[in-house]
Amino acid sequence: MHPSPEHGEIPPTAGLQLDAGDLRPLRGADLAGALAALTDRPDALLTCSGTAALVVALQTLAEHSSRREVVVPGYTCPLVVLAIAHCGLRARLCDTRPGHFEMDPATLEALTGPQTLAVVPAHLGGRLADTETVARIAHAAGACVIEDAAQALGARHADATAAAGAGDIGLYSLAAGKGLSIYEGGLLMAAEPALHEALRLTARKVLARHPLWELRRSLELLGYWALYNPSGLRLAYGMPLRRALRHGDPVGAVGDRFGSNIPLHRVGPWRRAVGTRAAARLPAFLDQTREQARSRMTRLKQLPGIEVLDDRDGEQGTWPYLLLMMPDECSRDLALERLWTRGIGVSRLFVHALPDYPELAGMIVPDAVPNARDFAARSLTVSNSPWLDDTRFDTIMEALGMALAEARQGRAT
Numbered sequence: 001m002h003p004s005p006e007h008g009e010i011p012p013t014a015g016l017q018l019d020a021g022d023l024r025p026l027r028g029a030d031l032a033g034a035l036a037a038l039t040d041r042p043d044a045l046l047t048c049s050g051t052a053a054l055v056v057a058l059q060t061l062a063e064h065s066s067r068r069e070v071v072v073p074g075y076t077c078p079l080v081v082l083a084i085a086h087c088g089l090r091a092r093l094c095d096t097r098p099g100h101f102e103m104d105p106a107t108l109e110a111l112t113g114p115q116t117l118a119v120v121p122a123h124l125g126g127r128l129a130d131t132e133t134v135a136r137i138a139h140a141a142g143a144c145v146i147e148d149a150a151q152a153l154g155a156r157h158a159d160a161t162a163a164a165g166a167g168d169i170g171l172y173s174l175a176a177g178k179g180l181s182i183y184e185g186g187l188l189m190a191a192e193p194a195l196h197e198a199l200r201l202t203a204r205k206v207l208a209r210h211p212l213w214e215l216r217r218s219l220e221l222l223g224y225w226a227l228y229n230p231s232g233l234r235l236a237y238g239m240p241l242r243r244a245l246r247h248g249d250p251v252g253a254v255g256d257r258f259g260s261n262i263p264l265h266r267v268g269p270w271r272r273a274v275g276t277r278a279a280a281r282l283p284a285f286l287d288q289t290r291e292q293a294r295s296r297m298t299r300l301k302q303l304p305g306i307e308v309l310d311d312r313d314g315e316q317g318t319w320p321y322l323l324l325m326m327p328d329e330c331s332r333d334l335a336l337e338r339l340w341t342r343g344i345g346v347s348r349l350f351v352h353a354l355p356d357y358p359e360l361a362g363m364i365v366p367d368a369v370p371n372a373r374d375f376a377a378r379s380l381t382v383s384n385s386p387w388l389d390d391t392r393f394d395t396i397m398e399a400l401g402m403a404l405a406e407a408r409q410g411r412a413t
């Protein structure tokens with residue numbers, strides 16, 4: 001149906017392509033129900049974004065508590081901080097473990113206390129953060145765990161719990177680029193029935209019908225259907241990315257810059273229908289990308305000095321992209337110089353650790369996060385889109401090898 005990807009653009013993450021058939025209306029479409037095989041929660045609440053899900057969760061908790069701090073990893077999505085600020089709460093930053101995005105347990109223990117309302121661990125790129133340890137520390141301080149599985153719909157912890165099911169509250173994102181997309185959307189759930197009911201009541205209050213926002217999102221979803229293919233992505237993703245990089249704006253290039261206004265509204269029936277039809281293909285798509293990731297990870301691990309983040313024993317993650325750690329910032333930047341503008345799916349995740357986004361400055365307590373900064377400086381992502389064929393993956397392997405060699409030479413002289 002779509003032109004060959006030969007001259008097309010590879011998206012930075014493996015998103016599920018929409019079919020024309022997905023666009024037909026569907027009476028009584030039940031998107032949460034259609035995803036229940038992956039989430040175990042047919043009663044999950046549908047929200048207009050992952051950020052909106054977090055707003056609903058935080059408002060619900062804040063209504064029943066005088067605690068006002070929310071602890072987040074020093075390296076996570078900047079929208080998490082916007083949601084916290086929107087609710088009138090303060091973000092505390094917990095440094096990460098060395099070479100990883102998950103919170104360092106000793107640092108977390110020191111940060112949590114009688115002011116801590118919630119702790120928000122995040123699973124990035126389908127890799128699971130150790131939520132059990134976070135929950136033990138948070139609960140000892142009387143705080144809740146909100147599990148941010150925005151990038152992990154379909155992943156399971158080692159005990160087979162769904163990615164958003166190990167905390168007190170959990171959320172997924174259905175934004176463009178995160179697997180299954182209704183352009184912007186989210187799912188929200190709580191483990192305890194009483195808390196889940198409280199979330200439902202807050203959602204009903206906070207997410208009102210808003211026909212203009214819904215019209216805009218519906219048109220954007222149509223655009224996503226039309227352009228989420230290698231030739232459309234050149235126009236919609238590749239060209240703006242290269243323009244941003246030419247202007248020395250990496251934050252703009254990865255789409256990390258957000259307005260401080262968080263749209264809050266109800267998702268309409270047509271977008272629910274589109275998501276419900278597409279959801280039927282998601283499990284097979286996740287299996288296909290998992291298989292591709294396995295074989296490519298084996299090859300990447302042969303490059304000396306590169307580390308690829310992987311599942312731990314028993315975990316079953318998802319694979320929108322492969323998350324690579326280079327030996328140092330120099331080799332990472334040399335690799336990006338060769339690959340970022342090539343249209344073959346190599347990019348960065350969030351450009352900065354949270355304290356390094358100027359627009360977040362007033363919203364966070366300036367805790368030092370050296371490991372999170374190191375993670376931002378050394379990491380890069382390789383798309384796991386099925387459109388990234390072996391020829392182009394070979395090009396990536398070769399460029400990574402050259403960047404590593406060049407960096408070694410630079411160090412030797």
Ligand SMILES: *Cc1c(COP(=O)(O)O)cnc(C)c1O
Binds near residue numbers: 079124150173184
């Ligand atoms: C994208 C993302 C969010 C926010 O989800 P949206 O649906 O884009 O609002 C939150 N946390 C993480 C880790 C994300 O990647």
